[in-house]
Amino acid sequence: MTGLDRTVVVGVSAAGLTAAETLRREGYTGRLTLVGAEPHLPYDRPPLSKQILRGSWTPDRVALRREDALAALDAEWLLGQAAAGLDVAARTVTLDGGQLLGYDGLVIATGVAPRSLPQGHELAGVHLLRTLDDALALREGLLSAGSVVIVGAGFLGAEAASVARELGADVTLVDPLPAPMIRQLGAQVAGLVTQLHTRHGVRVRTRTGVRRLAGENGRVVGVHLDDGSLVPADLVLVAVGSAPAVGWLGGSGLPLGDGVECDALCRAAPGVVAAGDVASWHHPDLGRLRVEHRMNATEQGTAAALTLLGGGRPFAPVPYFWTDQYDVKIQAYGVTRQEAEFRVVAGHPDEGRFAALYGARGRVVGALSWNMPREARALRPYVAEHVPWEEAPAGDPHPVSTA
Structure with a gap:
């Protein structure tokens, strides 16, 4: 821990919080600053497309820790402030308000940002789903929506489709690939996912993409598909994947490919590690890898913190994920x-x-x-x-x- 007096963690979801907890648990007593773009204390994201969207959980249940546990970290919390830049040579992080944070050790855990369609997001009734506020707004919309189109049939789209059907909406699931979740599960299981949604009344429109969203008086009314058809919709969820949140790292000198490129120990540069959805690292068995799953965020947050403390070892997890639908x-x-x-x-x-x-x-x-x-x-x-x-x-x- 020699020379590690100031540590900054950018991103306060599962990976960033776990990294901070690991630092303290391993005996780090220096200054610890946690930076989060959202105003909320750390919360869990998987329930957003399940329990929160369904309404079976109240928002307070997604908190990752009680406030007394967070206070025990003896950290400075800078919430509602996004990181805007990084100077690796000077070892400073710039926040969007202009504040400079010096560091000896830096944990990058900024996760991913949802991708958007080329047009249509200005229309009322068009949603993305990444944050707690997104989930609450989407739930409110679903409660009054008659016809719902979900663009994208990966994890998020398929889970949201199941909840929307449970809430009584008429749902169409659209994806250019042959079946929902085929990239993640393979053709055999993706075929079963198709059957599952069809059995519950979802119209599964695969092998076709979206041409544009249709609007009237500033509100979405339908989705034009590549096959020439128009699907009516008074609510649209765009779930076409995500991209690592690395925009603030442009010009930093860090290697940026599909995320922050790290070595096997999750190290991107001297004194800089990355963890969670934003991190691309060299898995000893699987090669270069970036994993967008909850369990990996926790495990990698621990691994990255140990590397920062000088006790790291190659991060070689068995990736794990789950999904609940119906x-x-x-x-x-x-x-x-x-x-x-x-x-x-x-x-x-x-x-x-x-x-x-x-x-x-x-x-x-x-x-x-x-x-x-x-x-x-x-x-x-x-x-x-x-x-x-x-x-x-x-x-x-x-x-x-x-x-």
Whole structure:
């Protein structure tokens, strides 16, 4: 910890908060400043598209820590102030109000920002979903919306579609890819996700994109699709992915590709580490990687803080994610993309419960469960230990038609 007297953490969601807690837990007694662009104390983001949107949780339930636990960090909180610039040589962070923060150690945990459509966001009824305030505004809109179009069928779009249907809206889910979540889950499971939404009354419009949003009197009234059709809508959620929030780092000298590019220890420059959705690091087994999932944010926040303190080691997690849609919980470990081989090893899709493995390069690279959480945990070691594909549990490689 020699020379680490002033530490600045930019971004106060899961990754940034965990980094700050790790610093204190490991004995760091220097000055600690946490900078957050939002006015809120740290809160959890996964419930925004589920419990908050549904209304089953009040906003206070997403708080990551009680206020007394945050006070115990003995930190200076600069909330509602975004970072606007970084000078690596001078070791200073500039805030959007012009304030300069000097540092000996810096944790970058600014996450991602939602992508927008080229036009239409000025219309009333058009929403993005990233923050707590976004979720509350979207929920209010859904309560009175008759027809809803969700543009983008990844995690966020698919989860929001399920909640919107539960709230009674007429929902159309639009995506240019062949099936919802196909990039994350592969064709086999994406086909099941399509069936799930269709069964619950969602109109799934895949293999077509959005041409433009239609408006009247300043309010959205429909979505023009690439196939020439017009889908009526009095509410539109744009969920077309996100980009690492690195705009404030332009000219800093940090390597910026798909996020802040770090080494295996999450280090981007001397005295600078990155964690969470914004961090692209060299995974010892999987190569360069950037992961936008909650568990990774926590684990990487810890790893980055330890590196800053001089005790880091290569960050090599088994990626984990989950999604809740209707009465289905999907959990996955490792790499579950469409280019991998796919094998159901427990249960069966026709039964509404199954677990599967994914293989690539002759090894197990991923595991997934559909309403079988215990089996997902049991399959995790096959992913973590890179078990040869031929030695993995046998099963049915073609249980469902591909999307």
